[in-house]
Amino acid sequence: MVVFDPSLMTDMYEYTMLDATLKDGTANRPCVFEVFTRHLPEGRRYGVVAGIGRLLDALEDFHLDDSDLKFLADRHIVDKETVKWLENYRFSGSVRGYREGEVYFPNSPILQVEGTFGECTLLETLILSILNYDSAVAAAASRMVTAAKNRPCMDMGGRRTNEWAAVAAARASIVGGFKGTANLLAAKLYDLPAIGTAAHCFTLVHDSERDAFESQIAALGTNTTLLVDTYNIEEAVKTAVEVAGPELGGVRIDSGDLAALAQRVRNQLDALGATNTKITVTNDLDEYAIASLQTAPVDSYGVGTQLVTGSGAPTCAMVYKLTERANNDGTMQPVAKKSKDKATAPGAKLAFRSYEYSLADCEHVISGSPNALRAFQPGEGWENLLTDFVVDGEIDPQFRGHDGLMAAQDYHAKALAKLPITAQSLMRGEPVIPTQLDVLD
Amino acid sequence: MVVFDPSLMTDMYEYTMLDATLKDGTANRPCVFEVFTRHLPEGRRYGVVAGIGRLLDALEDFHLDDSDLKFLADRHIVDKETVKWLENYRFSGSVRGYREGEVYFPNSPILQVEGTFGECTLLETLILSILNYDSAVAAAASRMVTAAKNRPCMDMGGRRTNEWAAVAAARASIVGGFKGTANLLAAKLYDLPAIGTAAHCFTLVHDSERDAFESQIAALGTNTTLLVDTYNIEEAVKTAVEVAGPELGGVRIDSGDLAALAQRVRNQLDALGATNTKITVTNDLDEYAIASLQTAPVDSYGVGTQLVTGSGAPTCAMVYKLTERANNDGTMQPVAKKSKDKATAPGAKLAFRSYEYSLADCEHVISGSPNALRAFQPGEGWENLLTDFVVDGEIDPQFRGHDGLMAAQDYHAKALAKLPITAQSLMRGEPVIPTQLDVLD
Structure with a gap:
């Protein structure tokens, strides 16, 4: 029997960075972090956001018990003051992003996490683990469902991935349009049809x-x-x-x-x-x-290995980057790293999708000062891609559980149908619509 | 907070097969199941067994709580009699196999599970999930450690795989020779050096x-x-x-x-x-x-994506097959399926590795009647590859926890050193030694 919370499903540096910034005060700076990916898996036309419901579950469970705190202290990963801070840790910030089931493209601002540096930095690995794996499986599932046309696809892949990943994969396959799973824990946790x-x-x-x-x-x-x-x-x-x-x-x-x-x-x-x-x-x-x-x-397909391993793309290369943080005077300052081939775009973003003849034709990612973003007027018929999941620590329940998952499946089918039909081609190619990054003055 | 046992980390058919065989009596037939793989990932010279310690942990935790039983009953997956049988489920059989860290090849009988059909069949998915993922990561880690020569490799891949798979990957990387991990939960659970x-x-x-x-x-x-x-x-x-x-x-x-x-x-x-x-x-x-x-x-390498995704081979294609079962008169009967391209070799197996000039030259897999196997005399210097992990439900503690893991790392380094040096080539090629299957009369 194992009892767990996800608070140590992190890389050590998240806690050492917390410790150092609590000492120098920057842990309290309001920040905006962004999840995005620089590229889709080679040849893929679109990505599929999955894992949002699981991420919200994990966020609720993210607090440290005595044995976690003792571990951090005994290993000298953080000092006593930081242990005290962690005793009361609850994420009190906000999270918005692409709906579960939404399609995404290179540089889509899939998730934005707002809060103090200290509370946001602890979530990096957990958020990425969930989104990178679940989205990889959902993308593969989506392509399989397209290929299967009206014949149902069923998940039978649990045995070919980690036993917990199997549960996440079963769930993510539903986002992509699968109709059932052989995995009993997934069927139990998310009230899914079990098949066999x-x-x-x-x-x-x-x-x-x-x-x-x-x-x-x-x-x-x-x-x-x-x-x-x-x-x-x-x-x-x-x-x-x-x-x-x-x-x-x-x-x-x-x-x-x-x-x-x-x-x-x-x-x-x-x-x-x-x-x-x-x-x-x-x-x-x-x-x-x-x-x-x-x-x-x-009449139906049972899919295993290739589903749970993302059909050649077992992860999504999503990253979690600081895009904006407060200065000492409290004003928000866009920030970006300049690393070769890995530079980031500064500033919090808006995201819209524009349509022509009811078909998506461009992903618009808008950055700029907070004032400029507030004043921005999207084009006619542009669809806002960012939805609030957590506001000031309050998690919206509609994106979780069975209902959230079925809503994601429905959302994905509709989002896919609004992409140019090339998206449904299995041929290798470029993302089916371009992402345009506009920086407001 | 989540409390779990691994008993529903299974495919539904394991429980429906249990239910049907309890009704017809075959659930009580003594059986031998075998884990093996028909091929290594393309171009790989050897595989690395990993996950044995985790598997033994899961075996100990594998029993059904009230909510699991209620789920199985409410969904009509099993009937009342089967629920009663499951209330007392504890694996009482035996498990032997290749040591954690051992190298393996196509058709190596990596694990043998002995017990009644009912108790063994429930373990299929869980055993395969653990071995398939952990061994995929360990094999990638082993190649990276070879490539790094004496420079330490560190796991930083948690963010690129499922959050629980991340913990398993950190552990499996140690089997392959990694020296530390960024993952705090792995560092805590297995007392590993945390780095960052x-x-x-x-x-x-x-x-x-x-x-x-x-x-x-x-x-x-x-x-x-x-x-x-x-x-x-x-x-x-x-x-x-x-x-x-x-x-x-x-x-x-x-x-x-x-x-x-x-x-x-x-x-x-x-x-x-x-x-x-x-x-x-x-x-x-x-x-x-x-x-x-x-x-x-x-001076050192931090490895992420390619470690946790098995460097192109995120799973191992291991399968779990019934090789022998009792007849009504109690005698053991070798069995095999004859499916096209997926036929199995009947009968429980012995496994040895022979050496020439201190270097491995052949994997010998021996099958035959129980009497023939008992009488079999291995060649001079042949190394017996099968070790008892569980005897009549008693789990040997030496293969678990931190000590079991460090022993596996040590074992792997030695096993790899005894393979022909071609094993250490990164070039694509055939398995470095052949597997010879001998059927005794």
Whole structure:
């Protein structure tokens, strides 16, 4: 049994920077941090924001218990004064950003975190861990769902990623449009449809395939899905329909040439009168494999490895950068680093998406002085991309839990539909709309 | 605050298979399951087993609390009788396998799990999640450590993977030979050296770089590492030595041409008398980048994205397959599936590594009847690769915690040193030794 809070899911430097800035006073400077990425994974047309609901959960849980404080003190990571400050730590700032399910592009200001330097700097690693992984999975899921058209995709990838990442991946797959998950903890935590068939071991532990099918039907009813590729698929399908009758819910094929096999199995099922029996395929599917199965008589896809590893892009390169902070006189000062190839754009940002003929044509990122930003008038029909998630420490509940997640799935489908259709191409290419950065005087 | 046990970190079908087999009696059949992989990631010469200590922790924690049981019942995933069985679930079987840190190859029987079908089948996803991710990270870490020769590598990758995966990655990096981690939860849980410098935001929140350096030195002493690439590296190095004196511990460079910059900074530091000040580099390093820095005056490497994503291979394709189960008369029966391209080798296995001139030359995997295996005599000098981790439900403590982890690091270094030197090449190629599967009559 493990009890945890996320307060040590951080890099050490966040606490040593807190310690140093508490001593020199800059820990109390109001700041704006921004999450963005300099580039999408190579060839991708858009990114998908995911993890916002989890991030808000983590923010609520982010406080240090006695054993955390003792660890920081014993290791001399922070001094006694800082321990005292941390005892009462609760994030009291504000967070706004792109909605969960929103699409994003290079330099989109995906998240803005406002608060004192001390309270914001502690969140860097946690925020990035959540957004980088969840968004990677959601982006892969979104492409797979596009490739699958109206056929449902199901997450079966838990075994191919860290056991906790598996839960996050199941959730992120829903953002991208998946319809269910094999992962029970995700199903429990987020009230999601849990799905499953049977493993080959289930067939093998029985004296015969027929025994296994009979057992599964007896326990789960005829609407269950039988795994038919343990020995010989043709014989298995015959046995399956003999055992379950033509009302058999489905069969799963997990090996071989899935298109050819699906066609043979469909014909066999139809000949046996099992015309409503569904065919599920699994076997290292990615968006390209799914697209190649478009003309095959497949009813649903179970996706594993390629989902949970982001289909070649297991992380998103999002970074968390200070863009503005107060001077001694309290005025806000845009700041930026000038590191080679990694320079940042100073100042808090506004973000809008403009449309032409109802299709997105540009991401507008606007920076400038606080006064200039307040006075800024967006173009006609520009959509504001920034939503408040946390205001002065108060977390808006609508973005969390099951409801927040389903809203994100819905939001994503709509956001994707408003992108030029090139976004739905699996071909490698540039981001489907440009990001224009305007600096106001 | 979250309290959890790993019992729902499973795919639903594990519970529905349990339910069905409890009804038909096969849940009680003694079984042997095996973890193996059909192939290494493309071009890799060896794999590294990691996660054994975490797996043993999870095994101890694997039992269902009331809310888990209620979830399974409410969703009708299992029936009342199965709920009753699950109330008392504790794994009472045995687990043996390759030591943590051991190298492995295609078809190495990495883990063998013995027990009833019911108790073993529940563990599939959890075991695979842990081994697949941890081993992917450890393999990447091992290659990076080889490339770094005697220079220490440090984990700074937490922000580029799921927040829990980050903890597992930090731990797995130690198996591969890393010397420390930025991740505080990993440092706390496994008593590891925590490392860190400062972020660019620390420089930016101060009115000047000099202010930032003075603050860091005041809080952390002159032995700290200052980040010098926020604005202009040459000026920053000058300021750093002015502020800290020639005793400055180190500087970090996080952008640009690291080899050229390290050389310039080394010369500048030496000219300023800071001849013992170390240079740490970070910036999307992988094993190839590290190798290319061999001749640059770099003292240590901070590795992020490429570590936690397995440097192109974020998972290991390990599977968990039933290889043997009891018949009704109690005799053990080797079993195997015959799925196209995914057939398995029946029967429990023995595993040995043979050596020639003190270098490994072959992995021998032996299967056959229980009697034949008992009678098998390995060749002279063959090393037995299977170690008992759990015997009849009793978990051996030596493989867990800090000590187990450091033993794994040590074990890995020795196992790698006994492989032909080709293993240490970063060039793509075949597994460095073959796996020979012998079936005894």
